[in-house]
Every structure is written in C-alpha cells, then in structure tokens.
Amino acid sequence: MSTVNWPAALDLLRDAGARINRLGPDTSLTEALHLIAETVVRLIGPGAAAVIYTYDATRGVFDSGSRVAAGEAVPLAGDRPRPDGVGARALHSRARVLSYESGLPFHPLKYQAGIRTSACYPLLVLDQPVGALYVDLREDRRFTDDELRLLDTFVPISAVAIYNSRQFEGINRQLQRKIVELERLQRASALISSRPSLNDTLQEILYSALQLTHAEHGSFRLLEKATSQLVLRASNPAEPSDEAARAIRVDEPTSVMAWVARQRRPVLIHDLRQPPWADLYVRLHPAREMRSELAVPLLGPGGGLEGVLNVESPRVAAFDVGHQQVLEALAAQASNAIQEAQLLAALEAITGQLISRSPTELLGLLIQEACDLLNVPHSVVWEAVPDAPGWLRARAANAAVPAEYRVAVDGSLLGEAIRTGRPAYSADLRTDPRIRNRKLVHSRRWVSALIVPLVNRAGAALGAFGAYTTEARAFSDWETRLLAALANHAAVAFQQAEALAQVKQAQERQAVAETFAVLGDVAANLLHRVNNLVGVIPQLTEGLREKHPSVQTDPAAAKKLADIEASARAAMAAARETVSFLRPFQLGPVSVKRCFQAALAQVTQPAAIKITASSLGRLPPVRAGEEQLRWVLVNLLENAFDALGDQPGQIRLRGRLVADALDARRRWVELILADSGPGVPPELRERIFDASFSTKNSGRKLGFGLWWVKSWVQRFGGSIALAQAENAFVIRLPVAEAADQEAAAAGSRG
Numbered sequence: 001m002s003t004v005n006w007p008a009a010l011d012l013l014r015d016a017g018a019r020i021n022r023l024g025p026d027t028s029l030t031e032a033l034h035l036i037a038e039t040v041v042r043l044i045g046p047g048a049a050a051v052i053y054t055y056d057a058t059r060g061v062f063d064s065g066s067r068v069a070a071g072e073a074v075p076l077a078g079d080r081p082r083p084d085g086v087g088a089r090a091l092h093s094r095a096r097v098l099s100y101e102s103g104l105p106f107h108p109l110k111y112q113a114g115i116r117t118s119a120c121y122p123l124l125v126l127d128q129p130v131g132a133l134y135v136d137l138r139e140d141r142r143f144t145d146d147e148l149r150l151l152d153t154f155v156p157i158s159a160v161a162i163y164n165s166r167q168f169e170g171i172n173r174q175l176q177r178k179i180v181e182l183e184r185l186q187r188a189s190a191l192i193s194s195r196p197s198l199n200d201t202l203q204e205i206l207y208s209a210l211q212l213t214h215a216e217h218g219s220f221r222l223l224e225k226a227t228s229q230l231v232l233r234a235s236n237p238a239e240p241s242d243e244a245a246r247a248i249r250v251d252e253p254t255s256v257m258a259w260v261a262r263q264r265r266p267v268l269i270h271d272l273r274q275p276p277w278a279d280l281y282v283r284l285h286p287a288r289e290m291r292s293e294l295a296v297p298l299l300g301p302g303g304g305l306e307g308v309l310n311v312e313s314p315r316v317a318a319f320d321v322g323h324q325q326v327l328e329a330l331a332a333q334a335s336n337a338i339q340e341a342q343l344l345a346a347l348e349a350i351t352g353q354l355i356s357r358s359p360t361e362l363l364g365l366l367i368q369e370a371c372d373l374l375n376v377p378h379s380v381v382w383e384a385v386p387d388a389p390g391w392l393r394a395r396a397a398n399a400a401v402p403a404e405y406r407v408a409v410d411g412s413l414l415g416e417a418i419r420t421g422r423p424a425y426s427a428d429l430r431t432d433p434r435i436r437n438r439k440l441v442h443s444r445r446w447v448s449a450l451i452v453p454l455v456n457r458a459g460a461a462l463g464a465f466g467a468y469t470t471e472a473r474a475f476s477d478w479e480t481r482l483l484a485a486l487a488n489h490a491a492v493a494f495q496q497a498e499a500l501a502q503v504k505q506a507q508e509r510q511a512v513a514e515t516f517a518v519l520g521d522v523a524a525n526l527l528h529r530v531n532n533l534v535g536v537i538p539q540l541t542e543g544l545r546e547k548h549p550s551v552q553t554d555p556a557a558a559k560k561l562a563d564i565e566a567s568a569r570a571a572m573a574a575a576r577e578t579v580s581f582l583r584p585f586q587l588g589p590v591s592v593k594r595c596f597q598a599a600l601a602q603v604t605q606p607a608a609i610k611i612t613a614s615s616l617g618r619l620p621p622v623r624a625g626e627e628q629l630r631w632v633l634v635n636l637l638e639n640a641f642d643a644l645g646d647q648p649g650q651i652r653l654r655g656r657l658v659a660d661a662l663d664a665r666r667r668w669v670e671l672i673l674a675d676s677g678p679g680v681p682p683e684l685r686e687r688i689f690d691a692s693f694s695t696k697n698s699g700r701k702l703g704f705g706l707w708w709v710k711s712w713v714q715r716f717g718g719s720i721a722l723a724q725a726e727n728a729f730v731i732r733l734p735v736a737e738a739a740d741q742e743a744a745a746a747g748s749r750g
Contacts, residue, residue, distance in 0.1 A: 304375030589621035674728030
C-alpha cells in the first residue's frame with residue numbers, strides 16, 4: 001500500500017497551483033494539459049499514469065485528438081473514450097468513478113498495457129464538463145484515501161486551468177481573425193482608393209466583402225432617389241438572374257434588399273428557406289440556390305440611404321456577427337466613395353454651367369446639391385449687404401425666407417462664420433443665444449445648422465452658406481468640407497455676377513461712347529446747317545429794315561420782325577446748348593461735395609422737402625466732368641422732387657469708399673441718393689434708364705429722363721442702379737488717380 005509524503009505532496013500542490021495560475025494567453029491548451037498530467041503522476045508516485053481528454057459540450061462528445069498522457073510505459077495506440085465507458089459515466093454522474101467500485105469493464109487496451117486499477121474524474125467548471133482525467137495504476141491495488149484526497153483537491157484546479165486555456169485559445173483565435181480581417185480591410189482600402197471610377201470602386205469593395213466573409217455571391221445596389229429604386233451596380237456572378245438584375249422599388253414587400261433599405265438596418269439570415277425570408281429572397285445566381293444571406297444598408301450623411309450591400313452562401317448559418325461588422329465597415333467605405341463621386345459629379349456639372357447660367361440659377365443649383373448631398377431639407381445662401389455694412393441678407397434659398405430678410409453680423413451664428421473664417425455649428429437653433437430673431441427658426445422648424453463662410457480670392461467675406469435640419473444632427477468633417485466646397489462655388493457665382501455686371505457696364509459705356517460719337521457728328525452737321533439756314537435770319541431782317549425804312553414806322557410789322565429775329569437767335573442758342581451735351585469733355589478729379597453744393601444752388605427746392613447729405617467731405621476726388629456731374633445730381637434731385645410731389649418728404653445723400661469685388665486694390669466712391677417717396681413700381685424698375693422712358697418731360701432734362709444720367713455716369717467710367725433694399729439710386733464713380741489729382745493741384749497753384 002502506497003503512503004503519501006504529505007509535506008512533499010503539499011509543496012507539489014502549491015507549486016502546481018502557482019504554475020497553473022501563471023498560465024496566460026501565450027500558453028496553449030496542450031501545454032496546460034501536459035502540466036496537469038505530469039503533476040498527477042508526481043502526486044501518486046511511480047507506477048501511475050495520467051490521461052486527459054477534453055470535452056466538446058456543444059457536440060456532446062470527447063475530442064479524441066486532444067489526448068495528453070504522462071507516465072505511460074508504452075503509448076496506447078487506439079485508446080479512445082467510449083460512448084458508454086468510464087469517462088461518459090463520470091461526466092453523467094458528475095462524480096469520480098473507481099474501477100473496483102463501478103463494475104464497469106476496462107478498456108481492453110489498458111489490460112494489455114498492464115493496467116490493473118483506474119480512476120476517472122470529471123473535469124467540471126460551474127457544473128459544465130470541460131474534460132475527463134484518467135488515473136491508472138499498474139499495481140493490483142486500490143487508491144488510498146490520501147491519494148484520493150490529493151486528487152479531489154487537484155482536479156478542480158485542473159478543470160479551471162483547462163477552461164481558462166480554452167478561453168485564451170478562443171480569444172487568440174478571435175484576435176488572429178481580427179488581425180487578418182484588418183489586414184484585408186487595409187489592403188481593400190488601398191485598392192479602393194486607387195480605383196478611378198465609382199463602378200470600379202464598388203466592384204472592388206464587393207470582391208473584398210466576398211473574401212472577408214467567405215461568401216460565394218454578392219451584389220451592390222445604389223438608391224436612385226428620383227425613382228426610389230435600388231439599381232444593381234455590381235454583382236458576383238457577373239451575369240445575375242433576370243429577376244436580380246432588374247431595379248427594385250424600396251417599397252417592394254417581396255425583397256430582402258428592399259426590406260433592408262426600408263428598415264435601414266442590417267439583416268443576418270441563417271437559412272433562407274425559413275419564413276419569412278423564403279418569400280422575400282430573390283435568387284442572385286440563375287441556377288444555384290443560396291441558403292444564407294447577410295445584407296447591410298449604405299447610409300450617407302444624416303442617415304440618408306445610399307444603397308444596400310449583400311453577400312450570400314450556399315451553406316446554412318455561413319455568417320456571424322463578426323462578418324456583419326466587416327460588411328458594415330466595407331459599406332461605410334462604399335458610402336464615402338459614393339459621396340465623393342456625387343460631390344465630384346455635382347461640382348463638374350456646376351463648373352460646366354458657370355458661363356451658361358446666371359448667378360441666381362447657379363446659387364439655386366448649389367442649394368439643391370447641398371440638400372441632396374448632405375441630406376438636409378433647407379439651405380440658404382446669405383450675402384453681405386453692400387449699402388449696409390455689418391448686415392447679411394438672404395440671397396437664395398429653398399425655404400420660405402422673407403425677401404430681403406436681414407441678420408446682423410455682430411453676435412450672430414452667421415456672423416461667427418464670417419468673423420472667424422471657419423465653419424460655425426449649432427446643435428439647437430431654438431435655444432442658441434447666437435440666434436437673435438427666432439421667428440424664422442420656429443416658422444421653418446429648424447433645429448441644427450452648419451454655416452460656412454463665402455470668401456473671394458482675396459480672402460474678403462462675401463457672405464455665408466447655411467445648411468439647416470428639422471431634426472437634431474451633428475455634421476462630420478467630411479460634410480463640413482463638402483459644404484465648404486459648394487460655398488467656394490457660390491463665392492465664384494457672386495464674383496461672376498460682379499464680373500458680368502462690370503462687363504455689361506463696359507459694354508454699355510462703349511455703346512454710349514459710340515452713340516455719343518455718332519450723335520456728336522450728326523449734331524455738328526446739324527448745327528452747321530442750322531447756322532446756315534437760321535443764322536441768316538437776323539441779317540435778312542436787318543437788310544429789310546435798311547431797304548424798306550417804312551417797316552420801322554409800322555408798329556405791327558416792326559414787332560413781327562423783332563420776334564422773328566429773337567426766335568432765330570433763341571433757336572441758335574438752344575441748338576448750341578443741346579450740342580454742348582454731346583461734345584467730348586475732359587475727365588479729371590472732381591469734388592463730389594462741391595458738385596452737390598452747386599447742384600443745390602441750381603435747383604428750386606420745394607419748401608416741404610428736406611435735403612441732407614452725409615460723409616461727402618471725407619470722400620476722395622472722383623474722376624468725372626465737373627459740369628456733367630453737377631447736371632447728374634441736378635437731374636436726380638429734380639427726379640426726387642417729381643416723385644415726392646406736393647407731399648412733405650426727405651432726400652438723403654450719403655457717400656462712402658468701397659473696394660472692388662474683383663480687385664481689392666481698386667476703389668470706388670459710392671453715392672446713395674434716397675428719398676421718402678413711393679418708390680419705383682416693380683414693373684418699371686427695368687425700364688427707368690431707357691431712352692424712351694420718361695414720366696415727366698422737362699426742358700432741363702432734355703426729354704430723355706434718366707437715360708442722360710446713366711449715359712453721363714457711364715462716360716465717367718462708373719455705374720448707376722436702383723438699390724434692391726430701399727427707394728434709392730446707387731452711383732459708383734471711379735476714384736481719381738493720383739496723377740490726375742497732382743495735375744489738378746498744380747493747375748490750381750498756377
């Protein structure tokens with residue numbers, strides 16, 4: 001009978017327990033099993049052998065390939081746990097089984113190897129089997145109580161060691177799988193980014209999806225927003241079934257892809273033969289049945305649907321949650337590729353229409369693209385008010401923004417984007433202190449907003465581009481860059497409008513110059529003929545008096561001759577005065593303040609009308625004709641008198657210095673002449689500068705009304721227009737060059 005050396009046995013147990021506790025992720029299950037078997041042999045002593053098998057609880061069988069033994073004289077070939085053997089009895093009873101107590105027959109191979117006694121311990125963790133430990137003796141004896149107590153102590157430690165090692169191996173396998181997946185995703189990302197077209201990119205993503213999920217077939221469908229259909233853009237097989245190739249409506253009740261599109265969440269189907277999927281599955285391969293499917297939606301900005309990606313396999317339960325995560329990662333890459341392709345297509349389309357479309361039409365296109373690409377309901381383009389520094393107004397919008405709606409730059413959300421030159425964001429416009437007037441926010445039900453500044457080539461702020469949502473929304477960096485790209489094109493539209501206006505003004509100035517040149521020639525010829533025909537009348541009347549002195553004695557005849565002579569002289573004076581307006585004049589530095597004061601002295605100001613001027617003294621000299629600029633101001637003042645009539649009113653003239661929108665180095669003097677009259681009716685605003693338009697003819701205005709005013713201003717190199725926001729004329733005059741000012745000063749000193 002074997003006796004136990006308890007001090008040595010306890011030391012061995014402590015040492016084995018410590019070694020088992022040190023088992024970590026780097027220790028394989030086989031190493032742990034060898035440690036357990038060797039410790040058992042050392043505990044029992046010479047003549048003992050230990051064999052361990054692990055148990056697969058999911059399948060309910062021992063893993064015959066996991067056998068580890070220690071202390072065997074000769075390895076037992078063909079030793080396998082039997083379904084009705086000692087190991088199965090131990091696991092079933094959750095207790096040790098001793099050969100001399102159970103009456104169960106030994107495995108024949110053990111008798112042949114000289115084993116006479118055997119014990120089998122179930123290895124349990126939380127009452128769940130992880131394996132079985134066999135302890136064999138070649139001596140014909142029973143286990144002593146001390147040996148059984150040692151085994152009873154060590155077996156639970158062994159079971160935990162096996163359980164932990166298995167967990168570590170599972171974790172290691174998962175980590176290894178994740179590493180492989182990440183490496184493949186990185187390779188796929190590199191390949192995707194190198195593809196020149198969207199179709200090539202989608203095909204590459206689909207190929208990567210099939211590799212990473214071990215699927216056999218798959219497809220890409222993109223949403224056609226105009227028709228709400230999922231259109232096939234990539235597939236494997238290359239020639240899918242006719243049913244799979246057709247466009248699928250999002251609202252179709254008999255399609256897995258349509259279901260994913262409607263629900264906007266993934267679906268993992270282990271068996272397509274099971275309801276409800278059996279009625280929804282559309283066969284992708286024309287001849288081969290698939291049994292499992294995994295499909296994920298492609299979601300763009302704000303959760304907007306872009307399409308659906310799916311993979312299929314002929315195996316039941318071929319996909320798991322890990323495969324779903326991989327497919328979702330690829331779907332995100334596909335969404336980015338789709339958004340970039342859509343942005344490039346939109347910018348190319350807009351760039352191609354920069355010349356053919358008006359600035360207003362371009363802004364409308366940009367707003368539409370912003371709403372589509374960002375998945376927002378409303379966008380607004382705001383512009384700086386030219387005649388009201390520090391204010392913004394709505395220039396274009398797809399929301400019901402009131403005409404000429406204004407927002408102050410100082411302290412506002414829009415102003416923050418303009419002041420900082422960076423995007424500004426509001427999570428909730430309803431409570432944001434940067435929103436001064438919440439009436440528009442509440443009426444449009446806006447919640448979140450992203451604002452980017454509009455700047456010109458010189459970096460000057462032109463306005464802002466805003467995207468607005470009706471639900472709480474955060475915007476990604478990519479979405480911010482997208483809106484900034486569209487804002488750059490909006491700034492180009494602003495500058496294009498200014499450039500077109502300047503081109504139009506240059507063309508008008510050229511036309512006016514040519515017109516005046518022709519009129520000057522005609523007028524000179526006319527004046528010469530008038531001189532020849534009318535100029536002789538005073539000479540003829542004088543000759544008549546000399547030859548017929550009796551005419552002088554007839555009061556009636558004398559009066560008629562005097563009237564004829566006076567009329568002829570008046571006609572000559574009127575002709576000369578009229579032609580003087582057509583003659584070339586010298587452009588030079590002119591004081592706006594002095595011209596305005598001269599105009600005030602020339603007009604007859606009604607008593608009920610008050611005229612005020614501001615900031616004229618601080619203006620630099622403008623390049624103009626002094627007499628002609630005075631006539632411009634006289635004409636505009638009399639035009640305002642006519643508009644006000646007999647009613648009391650005010651006329652205000654203010655001036656300021658402004659920079660050119662296209663060339664920051666160039667400056668203009670801007671004069672704004674406003675009156676408190678009723679204003680120009682909308683139907684007449686486009687006609688008031690026509691040569692044929694005049695509401696009241698006057699000898700001083702030559703019967704041409706504002707046509708003369710515009711012609712003179714254009715001959716100065718300037719422009720005149722009606723203000724958009726108020727009843728006022730806006731006149732822009734070029735600042736006199738330094739050389740002109742010096743020449744004028746020298747002439748004045750001389």
